[in-house]
Amino acid sequence: MTNPTTPPPVLIAWAGRALGARPAVKDVSHPRENSRVWRLDLPRARRFYLKIPPEAVMYERETLALRSAAPALGSGGAPRLRASSAEDLALLLTAVPGQPLKHLELSPVEEAHAHRHDGALLARLHAASDLSGPRRAEAAQALQAAADGAEGHLAAAGDRLTAPEQKLARQLAEELRALPALPLAYIHGDAWHLNLMWSTVRHRAGWIDFERSRAATAVQDFVLMACSTWADRPDLRAECLQGYGRNLTIEEQHAFKCLAAIDAVSCLIRGPKLRDPHLTARGRRTLERLMAGVFA
Template structure:
């Protein structure tokens, strides 16, 4: 059986060649399923991360993101790609200062600052995307693709969703299909506090984990935060959008509500499947807020 706490000899040899030295290795994987990340420390006190993607599509998405738009965030604000290896689905990345905001105890002022900077960085990312040719078509179809997936998720969720909730979700999917064209961008795809880093020493935020990055509607990058953090802390919504540079247009706010309902159903599918009670709870709470009419 492969020991996933250390890279394979072939993978470590590749990383060592790319770095020009054999590093000290420390497991830096998240507790979630399929996370394979190692911290590589060089004698010169320079730190890198070695990441193995769980699927080819995620490797391809993150590689594109790191080459295409992520450099616009600036050094220290996102990983920089040092080398990639398609055979191993491996990425050799510079380390970003700080730790995930979700894992930190911070002051209210630090939390606001982190979300304001996080919003500003998302604005840079969105502006850096090249929406020419088929990429624009991909972005224009993104909302339709979410709506089309609603029925499958409802079927898989089964009895975890009431008939009233099923009707509401179907209505939201239809509303999503009927929206006018919305602003498009190259999006992070998983923007929330698990991937938003905060460095207390530098008082600086950064984004990591671009394996779900894609061309989509801008508003799709805010669904996770709307369903999680903003539910209890609306002032962080204000901070994030202040950093982003604008409020949502009415059509985007409508889309966010529709997307939240469909996201909630997917949480009620994936939470039990992954045995993750936090994901399940997020889905249940979001649906309750939508039914009660308190989702802002």
């Protein structure tokens, strides 16, 4: 099965009614089976995006985030929700200025500026939502949930991990259960340089793709960057946390390490399944760093 190159005509018509004109449509989906995103261009360089998340829960999470938390990021800091269709799981979004940071070659000064700005935006997002009632309970159980899922990941990964790697990953996952209460937040859930937009004109950052946003521990929003961009660039970690406004506590740093182990195992499952060698390599490298005791 492959992605459709155009959205269903009924959705093009729906988007046209919401925008007041029929747009030109271009498929900009990621190269994976469950990605469905189209760019909608209107006259006078007006641009929007039509997105259909892979699952209903992702549609619900992104809709909630864009309505309740993302506005705290300010103009251009996140997409604005122009319209939504629960029946079709469709989201009509404004464009965020710039390009994904992953695709840009920046000077060291501008790169540092971008990561400092992304940390500042995450700080705003983390404080933007009311964490009371069911959301607080969800956030408080987030590390327990991560630990609960680790054994299934290890079973699925099988011999992609050596016996010592399996032992270390299992041990670190279990250590999540013994940690004290950590700072809670409303997290982006997929915060890394593919979803971080940077405008070289405005010199401002913005986050996209909120389909994994949820109430959790704040430290969970830094794991993907730690396992990718920060692996070779501790200076960028320092810039991000400076923008965030605080360093991670000792307990958060340990949770960070434990969560990285779970992410690594997940990468070794999803990488081959999605035929994504970069994802597989990320998991393999994280495990190697953990085994060598150099992950921080």
